């Protein structure tokens with residue numbers, strides 16, 4: 001039973017009439033970018049705007065309701081120059097070198113590096129540099145504490161700036177030279193620096209949202225890794241697009257992992273259920289088909305035709321079972337590059353088409369939520385064994 005809440009005779013329909021203009025708040029939240037090349041280096045920033053934004057930022061939660069955050073605004077040209085030099089020594093020059101390497105190559109990081117290089121070269125010209133810090137030293141215990149009491153406030157500060165036509169970029173490279181920065185700015189011992197925010201008016205105020213992973217792919221319901229593509233208010237049911245995602249980080253680049261993903265038989269080594277597969281069509285590509293053989297207690301042996309729906313070397317291999325358009329299940333391997341390493345994501349979504357599972361649900365509809373959850377649990381352990389097995393093979397240097 002839910003605890004007693006004050007009665008409300010006439011609750012407002014907040015879904016259709018929210019308390020804020022969400023078109024505007026959503027625009028603010030989705031377009032507060034790391035601004036570097038569009039910082040106006042020639043227009044002074046009135047300090048009162050900074051204080052107003054800090055007042056707003058200080059509304060953010062803080063552990064123990066203590067007021068321990070401190071904001072250091074650097075405006076003096078000589079101090080900014082020394083700080084910019086420390087930023088470059090601490091990693092800014094490495095960014096500039098990295099940009100030189102990828103300049104003109106179309107590398108996926110070229111745009112970000114170009115922007116970060118610009119900031120590293122021009123930090124001293126930014127009208128105000130705001131360093132956010134907190135009294136205390138993190139004890140490494142993992143208990144909520146220092147960082148957790150600063151980051152949300154510093155981000156509120158960035159949002160408040162953006163809503164007034166100013167911009168910033170979240171930077172931390174200076175932390176590699178935290179001691180020298182402390183000496184330069186007179187920051188005492190037992191104060192932890194968290195983030196350095198260069199602040200300026202932006203040139204123009206149009207910024208766009210960027211592509212990020214969809215919430216439905218990175219949000220788990222009730223158990224780690226359990227996804228719902230379009231959840232309803234009910235307990236998870238088949239029609240919610242229930243699924244599972246398992247992930248593992250592999251200490252090797254995507255090119256070293258891909259041959260294992262490309263081997264459709266490999267998951268059979270790690271699964272109780274999947275027995276192996278063979279190509280029906282000649283080569284893997286979108287539209288190609290393969291036959292998967294499976295076995296489990298409830299359904300015995302069965303075969304299923306799988307249709308490749310995404311295929312991009314070193315990046316993604318996805319297939320739908322039974323019917324490509326109304327699949328019994330959707331499966332997907334994705335390789336995400338992480339500076340020399342790879343995050344391997346393996347995901348499965350039930351349905352939306354009919355399957356062995358939907359046939360069983362029809363015979364006992366009152367048990368649907370349990371049947372779906374059991375299927376998710378079984379696939380989680382098979383799929384986890386699979387990605388961990390691939391990780392171990394790749395990291396041992398085994399040839400596929």
Ligand SMILES: Cc1cc2nc3c(=O)[nH]c(=O)nc-3n(C[C@H](O)[C@H](O)[C@H](O)COP(=O)(O)O)c2cc1C
Pocket residue numbers: 032033034035112115116119169170171172173174210
């Ligand atoms: C923890 C953290 C540290 C960062 N450090 C730096 C930095 O030192 N220098 C820099 O130019 N950008 C830094 N960034 C900004 C990211 O590079 C930036 O978020 C990225 O370019 C994506 O741009 P967007 O936020 O506009 O999507 C940092 C961001 C975070 C969250």
